[in-house]
Amino acid sequence: MNGPQAKEHGLAWVGLAAAAGTVLIVLSVAIACISGVAFDKNFYREEYQKMDTAAYVGVSDPVLEQATNTLLDYLQGNVSSLDLAIENGEEYYSQREKDHMVDVRTLYQNAILLMTIGFCVGGALFTGCFLWKKKRAAGPFLRCYFWTTVGVLAFFACIGVWAAVDFNNFWVSFHHVFFTNDLWLLDPAVSRMIRMFQEAFFANMVARILAWFLSIAVGSAAAAGIVYKRMRKHGKPQYTCN
Template identity: 75%
Template structure:
C-alpha cells in the first residue's frame, strides 16, 4: 500500500474510533441528564404544586415529601428499603410497588455503571486518536464528533416527537423494553405511587431531560463545526491532510 493510501486508511481509522468515542460520551451524557433531572427534588415540589398531587394522593404535603425522599434515597442506594409507615400505621408503599422499585433501582444502577464506563471509554478512545495521529487527529475527530452528535440528535428527536404525539404509547413501550414483568402496571385506585407520578408528571420530566440533552448535543455539534470551519478557513485543513 502506498504512503498516501496508508495515511488515508489511518485517518479513517481515527474517524471510526472518534465516532465510537463520541457516541459513548453522548449517550453517557443522556444518562447524566436523566439522573440529574430524576433526583432534582425542586422539580418534584414544583410539579406536585402544579398538579395538586398531595390532594390527589390523599395525603399531606409533608407525607408526600417524605415518601418522595424515601423513594429517591432508595433508588440511589441511600436507604435500605421503601418501608415508610404513616401516622395510622399503614405502609405508604404497597408490596407490588416495592417489588417494582427493585427493578427500577437495578435499571438505574446499571445506567449509572454504563454512564461511568461510557465517559471513561469514550475519553480513552478520543485521547487515543490524538496520541496516534497527534495534530493530524483534530480534523477527523471534529468531523466524527459532529456527525455522531447529528446522528444521536436525530435518534432522540424521533423519540421526542413520538413522546410528544403519543406519550402513553411511548411510555408503555419504554416499560416493555426495560422490564421483563408487569409489576409496573399499577392501579390508580389502590396505588399511591401511580397517583404521585401521573402521565403529566412523566411527560414534564421527559421534556426537561430532552431540553438539557439537546442543548448539550446541539452545543457540542455546533462547537465542533465552528472549530472545523475556522481551521479550514485559516488553512489548517490543508495542513493536516497533507
C-alpha cells in the same frame, strides 16, 4: 502498505474511534441528564404544587415529601428498602410497588454503570485520537464528532416527537422494552405511587430531560462544526470521516 496509504489508514481509524467515542459520550450525557432531572427535588416540589399531588394522593405535603425522599434515596442505594410507616403504622408503599422499584433501581444502577463506562471509554478514544499526530487527527476527529452527534440527536429527536404526539404509547412501550414483568401496571385506585406520578408528571420530566440533553449535545456539535470550519478557512489539511 506505503507511507501515504498508512497515513490514510491511520486517519480512518481516527474517524472510527471518534465516531465510537462520540456515541458513548453522547449516550452517557443522556443518562446524566436523566439522572440529574430524576433526582432534582425542586422539580418534584414544582410538579406536586402545580398538580396538587398531595390532595390527589390523600396525604399531607410533609408525608408526600418524605415518601418522595425515601423513594429517591432507595433508587440511589442510600437506603435498603422502601419501608415507610405513616398514620396508624400503615405502610406508604404497597408490596407490588416495592417489587417494581426493585426492577427500577436495578435499571438505574445499570444505567449509571453504563454511563461511567461510556465516559471512561469514550474519553480514552478521544484521547487516543489526539495522541495520534494531533494536527492531522484534529480534522477527521471534529468532522466525525459533528456528524455522529447529529445522527444521535436525530434519533433522540424522533423519540421526542413520539413522546409529544402520543406520550402514553411512548411510556407503555418504554416499560415493555425495559421490564420483563407487569409490576409497573399499577391501579390508581389503590396505588399511591401511581397517583404521585401521573402521566403529566412524567411527560414534563421527559420534556425537561430532552431540553437538557439537546442543549448540551447541540452546543457541543455546534462548537465542533465551528472549529472545523475555521480550520478549513485557515487551510488546515482536511480528511473525511470514512
